[in-house]
Amino acid sequence: MNIGKDNPFLNLNYERAIEALGENYYDIVSAAEFPQHFLRFRNDELLPLLNLNPSQVTDENFIEAFGKFQGVRPFLALRYHGYQFGNYNPFLGDGRGFLYGQVWGNDGRLYDFGTKGSGQTPYSRNADGRLTLKGGIREVLASEALHYLGVRTSRCLSLIETGELLWRNDEPSPTRASVMIRFSHSHIRFGTFERLNYLNRPDLIEKLLDHVITYYYPHLKSSSDQYAQFYQELVQRVAELAAQWMIAGFCHGVLNTDNMSITGESFDYGPYAFIPTYNPKFTAAYFDYSGLYCYGNQPRICRWNLEKLQRPLGMVMSQKDLDAGLERFETHYEETYRQLLMEKLGLIDVSLENTEDFVTETVNLLRDSQVPYHQFFAELGNWFSPTWRDNSEIILENAPFIKQLREQSSLWENWKQLYQQCLKQCNDNELEKMGSRLQKKNPQTALLRPVIESVWEPISLDNEWTPFYALLDQIRGK
């Protein structure tokens, strides 16, 4: 049989980077066999990166490769541990996924195809190794939405419904099942290093660190203090990521160290939620009883996770270098947050004497007024007028939530003054472009929970997928 002979996914040039590290880092596993295969999502936007033309890749090609798992082997269940809600857990690892393969993008970067919901592995414990269809849909939507909001994130390459029924205590059950392919820059997690520290294997830590630098920080390769520079850059990337989440109004929900990527990329979208209004205490996961991973704690938690990573890294590099790297977390975070908030307000190359105050005032206004977070910025784009530069009184005067803003009289007056001061630094040409720039930065549709439920309901009741695809178009700004 010539299965897959012409399947472009099976003929990609797979790089065996992780495989070459040896079996101390993974277990070879096989995929589950599923009774049915319905391709529910294919991410054609990613194919050109692999030099594939979407029109030449059939749905059957996706199903064969990522639903029936024919062809490329071996599949590697990666080994890792992690701090979960503050406690060390040595019983983790890919329990419902594996590394399917690694490929070079034509952007010169190495990408992983990682599965989720592909069956049991040695790390499944007593669980089924499966992913619910709703869980898969939620991850597809989150990663597309975050990507379009400028967050450095993994994406989904495909989602295939498998015809199985699952029992879950957080979804009405039985519930439908799926298998997803994640497209990301590495599935090496902080917890991958933590496991090696637990096993007291500095030799394996060093080998993994060299691998990480070779493939994901290649510009550091020739440096004499590459470990120090790697940690410094990781701290910067993670601080930037935390700022990107905060600006996007995103609460990841489960910031365990096994969900932190060594490339500083965001991934694993389980019980996440976008905030309806600015509320630092907003908590996404129903099982996060103390609110540890609430929206406002995210920067602090990221820093804590980076600090925990010092233990394994400390086996092969100096504590002094680690401390120096982590010290810069706050500065990177604050600077990125400030810059991104200004951009979200349409302000590029505008420097106020007191930009920090303006950023604080904006956050205070959003928090105290409890206006819808995403809508505030979207309406700024919808109503923007160059005349705001000359008359601050008319700023957002027709916005649906103006009453809420006016109730915060001194905050609101002050904010308008500061925004006007910024606009005064823009020339006519810039002001003309401001409305469309704001609209581009701030989509009309936010991926709030009721929005996700509104597309899930027709799928679950009538197998009606049109609203899901329409929502995808909206969050992609189409």
Ligand SMILES: Nc1ncnc2c1ncn2[C@@H]1O[C@H](COP(=O)(O)OP(=O)(O)OP(=O)(O)O)[C@@H](O)[C@H]1O
């Ligand atoms: N249904 C399941 N069957 C087997 N193992 C599971 C299942 N759900 C979660 N796990 C395992 O529990 C741990 C924590 O799960 P978590 O939800 O953070 O990760 P995940 O969503 O499964 O995978 P990823 O982090 O790659 O997105 C992981 O080791 C995961 O493999």
Ligand SMILES: [Mg+2]
């Ligand atoms: Mg996870």
